Amino acid sequence: MRVKTLTPLWTGGVNSKVDRIHETGLLGSLRWWYETLVRGLGGNVCNEEHKCDFDTQKYISSKANSEAERLKEAGLCDVCQVFGATGWKRRFRLSVVEDNIRDAKIQHPIKAYKKKYVSGGKEYVPTWYFSDPSKTNVSPVPPNTPKIGNFEILLQSLDYDFQIEIIKGLIQFIADWAGLGARNQMGFGIIEPIGERADASYLYEKLLTNVGNYHYAELPSLKNVFLVQIKVGNAEEVETFNIKCDLRRLFSDNKDVRHFVMGTAGEKKDSAKKIAAKIKISHPYNDNLMRIWGWIPEEADCYNKNWDREKIVSDIYKYLTTNYNLEVWREIDSKRDTVTPNITKPEKFLQSLLGL
Incomplete structure (x- = not known):
């Protein structure tokens, strides 16, 4: 698949360096x-506390009729069967050919204009800092700068029974609704395949084989994500950070909720207190469009009588529809959804997202 970046792409390697x-x-x-x-x-789907570990003997001795069932009996969840686990290789190979890639020119530092706050009796403007690719005396070298341009994702199936079109469909889904790579909350990662769209039907059919009764109240799920596109008047990078600041202010009366939703770097001495942002906000791209997506779980320790999932998502919706032109809002079992409101079946919702 040939791909072009619509906003800079951040994929850190060793020590998170984007060389x-x-x-x-x-x-x-x-x-x-x-x-x-x-x-x-x-x-x-396994988790960090209970990761999959492939048991060769159980796989060999399995009497199951299908390969998926044999792998399940051998200790692999539905995801690890495709993406690999201890003792089991990923079912596909992915490599990148950089066709026309260069360092992105990003504003640095960047300040959220007209967003002044008071902390400790002092007024301040929220500011973010990025590496400067124009400097030659930076350390380490090369500067830690996201990339823009065109590149090719080479995909190869490593199993005769695995259709590589599944991964192509997954990339197409991300290109349509979310972001690729890291630091999506900083505006990075919006991509667009060059040429024909990937056929997402292979992905859909594969996912239908995973339908079950497992429930995930506190983890990212198709049942708790929302996917949004808005039209903005200001097509500059700073708009990403203006929105970020405004969303944080929605939860100003509860620090725990604010950190839970928008993330926090925590204290340098205690990385365990770091919380990843659940809301991602793209830079403006393609005729002043911006993409906002995230996940808010059904259950969380910080919820109380004033704050729960519905309150959080509703306030985000009100802010965006009041201040911007809403292009599309996707959310399962919700009247806010602009395409299939109140649809309850996840299979049907997924089918709609994939354009099938």
């Missing part, structure tokens, strides 16, 4: 979204 487009960064995004889709269909 090129790293395959591991792409694979991380692909796995994250595959897990999210499988969870939404009630499929079996």
